[in-house]
């Protein structure tokens with residue numbers, strides 16, 4: 001299983017990062033060891049600026065390569081929600097030197113995944129609203145219609161380069177409002193009104 005994450009898929013988030021909106025999808029990988037198994041996240045000691053990035057997650061359910069966009073919808077059935085935890089200080093240093101992001105993005109437990117999934121038949125895929133609360137205050141809210149590249153477009157694009165396998169996860173990018181967490185924080189993620197995950201930071 002691999003985790004594929006999309007960078008800058010929302011124009012306002014690209015802007016808050018002082019980055020340009022991309023003309024084609026940007027992706028990077030996290031290893032399977034990045035998946036957080038517990039509802040508890042231990043703040044790692046290698047960063048002083050750990051940020052949440054709440055994202056819609058797609059789970060691939062068929063093997064595919066060179067998938068055409070018009071058929072991409074056949075490669076997933078369910079939508080989940082996750083956080084792409086990012087050590088922003090490490091990412092900033094890497095960006096300045098033109099180095100890869102793995103140290104900032106791919107560390108153990110950096111991929112929060114909801115234990116719940118929603119069948120895509122029960123969602124309006126063009127307009128999925130989602131949000132993240134930190135200590136019961138909404139800090140991020142987004143809608144899939146703001147994505148620069150749709151889920152189907154992302155699947156078509158990624159599969160030109162990488163074979164997608166059953167169980168692979170695609171984190172589809174974060175809307176604006178990313179920010180830091182502290183020990184003691186409680187995070188919860190929602191699709192519409194439905195609570196998808198809850199997490200405490202220790």
Ligand code: ZN
Nearest residue numbers: 053084173174
């Ligand atoms: Zn992200």
